[in-house]
Amino acid sequence: xxxxxxxxxxxxxxxxxxxxxxxxxxxxxxxxxxxxxxxxxxxxxxxxxxxxxxxxxxxxxxxxxxxxxxxxxxxxxxxxxxxxxxxxxxxxxxxxxxxxxxxxxxxxxxxxxxxxxxxxxxxxxxxxxxxxxxxxxxxxxxxxxxxxxxxxxxxxxxxxxxxxxxxxxxxxxxxxxxxxxxxxxxxxxxxxxxxxxxxxxxxxxxxxxxxxxxxxxxxxxxxxxxxxxxxxxxxxxxxxxxxxxxxxxxxxxxxxxxxxxxxxxxxxxxxxxxxxxxxxxxxxxxxxxxxxxxxxxxxxxxxxxxxxxxxxxxxxxxxxxxxxxxxxxxxxxxxxxxxxxxxxxxxx
Numbered sequence: 001x002x003x004x005x006x007x008x009x010x011x012x013x014x015x016x017x018x019x020x021x022x023x024x025x026x027x028x029x030x031x032x033x034x035x036x037x038x039x040x041x042x043x044x045x046x047x048x049x050x051x052x053x054x055x056x057x058x059x060x061x062x063x064x065x066x067x068x069x070x071x072x073x074x075x076x077x078x079x080x081x082x083x084x085x086x087x088x089x090x091x092x093x094x095x096x097x098x099x100x101x102x103x104x105x106x107x108x109x110x111x112x113x114x115x116x117x118x119x120x121x122x123x124x125x126x127x128x129x130x131x132x133x134x135x136x137x138x139x140x141x142x143x144x145x146x147x148x149x150x151x152x153x154x155x156x157x158x159x160x161x162x163x164x165x166x167x168x169x170x171x172x173x174x175x176x177x178x179x180x181x182x183x184x185x186x187x188x189x190x191x192x193x194x195x196x197x198x199x200x201x202x203x204x205x206x207x208x209x210x211x212x213x214x215x216x217x218x219x220x221x222x223x224x225x226x227x228x229x230x231x232x233x234x235x236x237x238x239x240x241x242x243x244x245x246x247x248x249x250x251x252x253x254x255x256x257x258x259x260x261x262x263x264x265x266x267x268x269x270x271x272x273x274x275x276x277x278x279x280x281x282x283x284x285x286x287x288x289x290x291x292x293x294x295x296x297x298x299x300x301x302x303x304x305x306x307x308x309x310x311x312x313x314x315x316x317x318x319x320x321x322x323x324x325x326x327x328x329x330x331x332x333x334x335x336x337x338x339x340x341x342x343x344x345x346x347x348x
Contacts, residue, residue: 012080014054021047083113117180190246198260217274217308223265224342233298301343305334
């Protein structure tokens with residue numbers, strides 16, 4: 001996906017959120033009910049936060065710090081352009097004296113057009129990529145926004161079966177879109193980033209490390225004889241063990257680090273601003289943490305390979321080659337740990 005294509009997607013998302021902001025601001029100025037006027041103002045403020053998100057993300061995309069997230073960006077652009085035109089047609093319906101019910105129908109139609117998985121995919125992606133999240137509003141989400149609209153529909157429109165149905169449809173669509181967005185970069189079993197999500201996040205992660213002059217460390221951990229564990233404890237226990245490992249790894253790494261399920265029973269962590277001297281200690285802690293997890297009365301050890309690269313050398317000369325080389329070195333160390341008898345750490 002070219003930078004130009006990604007920018008087109010980001011710009012369309014920004015314009016759609018900007019239209020939503022203007023729509024809600026207009027509604028706050030033409031409705032009669034003062035409480036409802038305050039509600040529409042709050043909705044406009046939330047859309048303004050979304051616009052601010054895109055205003056910061058777009059320059060990062062221009063610097064090629066946002067990677068290829070989507071499989072078919074051309075289709076996404078067509079979908080967004082179509083939805084944008086349909087949403088823009090709602091502007092002519094905003095007239096003074098509009099009824100509360102008609103105002104909510106317009107809001108429902110607007111949010112319906114905005115419920116494209118691309119929005120939540122970007123929001124969730126940025127939340128995972130902490131160095132980027134520190135630069136933007138990482139708490140931007142549609143969850144509360146959608147729920148507030150559904151709750152307000154019931155409050156201001158009463159027990160209207162048609163409006164209740166619209167609320168149910170909107171909630172169902174939002175949940176479906178959220179799941180679609182998560183499936184792009186998230187492993188469904190552990191809730192960690194999947195292999196694709198890791199590569200999407202890691203490349204700009206390394207670019208930021210170079211820019212900021214930070215060192216990086218990469219740790220690969222692979223369960224020892226996991227097939228034997230499944231045979232002894234059962235596949236349900238194996239899945240539970242992987243979930244448990246995913247949970248504890250999220251707890252032991254820093255918010256600035258990336259953690260992912262890299263394969264069937266393999267996990268990877270990319271550490272930001274980690275000195276080479278600390279890498280062995282962190283890798284050993286990761287091995288012990290995984291070993292402490294058990295399910296069905298059985299334990300399972302892990303072999304760990306780690307590698308570190310300086311982001312800058314003398315006179316600021318770049319030392320990082322690329323993600324593939326870092327990963328290849330950690331993989332070789334992991335294989336060496338297996339050869340030496342498993343349940344150990346090899347670092348270089």
